[in-house]
Amino acid sequence: MGRSSALILAAAAAVLGASVSAHAADLLPPPPMPEPPPPAPVDFGGWYLRGDVGVGATQLTDWRASFAPVDLAGNPNQTVSTPGYISLGDQAFAGAGFGYQFNNWFRVDFTGEYRTEANYRATQLYTFPTGPGAWAPVAGDGYFGNLGSAVFLANGYVDLGTWYGITPFVGGGVGVANTWMKGFSDGPALGFAADTNKTNFAWAVMGGLALNVTNNLKLELGYRYLDMGGFQTNPIVCIQAAGCALERHNFNLASHDVRLGLRYNLGGFGPAPALAPIGPFAGPGPLIRKY
Numbered sequence: 201m202g203r204s205s206a207l208i209l210a211a212a213a214a215v216l217g218a219s220v221s222a223h224a225a226d227l228l229p230p231p232p233m234p235e236p237p238p239p240a241p242v243d244f245g246g247w248y249l250r251g252d253v254g255v256g257a258t259q260l261t262d263w264r265a266s267f268a269p270v271d272l273a274g275n276p277n278q279t280v281s282t283p284g285y286i287s288l289g290d291q292a293f294a295g296a297g298f299g300y301q302f303n304n305w306f307r308v309d310f311t312g313e314y315r316t317e318a319n320y321r322a323t324q325l326y327t328f329p330t331g332p333g334a335w336a337p338v339a340g341d342g343y344f345g346n347l348g349s350a351v352f353l354a355n356g357y358v359d360l361g362t363w364y365g366i367t368p369f370v371g372g373g374v375g376v377a378n379t380w381m382k383g384f385s386d387g388p389a390l391g392f393a394a395d396t397n398k399t400n401f402a403w404a405v406m407g408g409l410a411l412n413v414t415n416n417l418k419l420e421l422g423y424r425y426l427d428m429g430g431f432q433t434n435p436i437v438c439i440q441a442a443g444c445a446l447e448r449h450n451f452n453l454a455s456h457d458v459r460l461g462l463r464y465n466l467g468g469f470g471p472a473p474a475l476a477p478i479g480p481f482a483g484p485g486p487l488i489r490k491y
Contacts, residue, residue: 400429
């Protein structure tokens with residue numbers, strides 16, 4: 201009887217222990233749910249404003265002088281010219297514009313800029329008839345004027361990814377350039393031409409770097425080649441009208457520009473700049489979409 205009681209007590213203790221263990225297991229918190237995957241990055245769009253300043257090293261090509269078929273006295277022009285020293289000073293410029301960022305790699309903007317007047321200088325050697333079979337050269341004939349311009353462009357850019365807050369970019373633009381010449385003269389008092397201006401097709405190619413100053417503000421440093429088309433002066437009317445060739449100067453105008461600009465995105469555009477390479481040419485990493 202004693203042995204039977206011991207067996208019964210042992211079985212009861214085992215059943216009670218299993219029940220307590222099961223109840224304790226029921227009191228433990230459930231395992232944590234797995235975190236949801238991060239949302240896929242979404243390209244953004246947004247308007248921005250921009251301002252630029254810079255300096256351009258001007259370039260004159262295809263320079264030539266042309267003469268009217270007859271002079272003021274009605275005689276055929278037989279003057280022959282040989283160009284000498286030709287120069288145009290640098291132009292400082294300032295401009296502003298607005299644009300739209302379509303996604304993290306493509307944007308467009310529309311800009312206008314004023315370019316200061318630069319000193320135009322030229323010298324020529326002339327040969328002209330002084331009588332039957334007689335010709336006389338005149339050396340060091342100098343020309344002076346002031347040339348300025350205003351340029352309006354529609355531009356497109358490709359941003360090549362962002363590394364440590366710096367974004368390289370390339371772009372191009374098309375538009376119009378209005379160029380004017382003031383005070384064009386032959387020497388200090390030999391002849392003068394009326395002021396003139398001309399509007400041409402203009403185009404540009406550019407590249408540079410953009411630095412993320414804040415989430416919404418970028419500082420740009422870039423180079424631009426700007427072609428402003430051909431230009432022709434008004435004819436020079438000589439103080440002594442007899443024998444005047446009514447000379448005009450013709451050339452193509454271009455500039456190698458260095459630009460410093462600010463670009464401000466309108467609205468709040470997301471997180472601070474990443475410290476890892478991002479963009480269409482980079483490996484996996486966090487994408488910056490809105491700044």
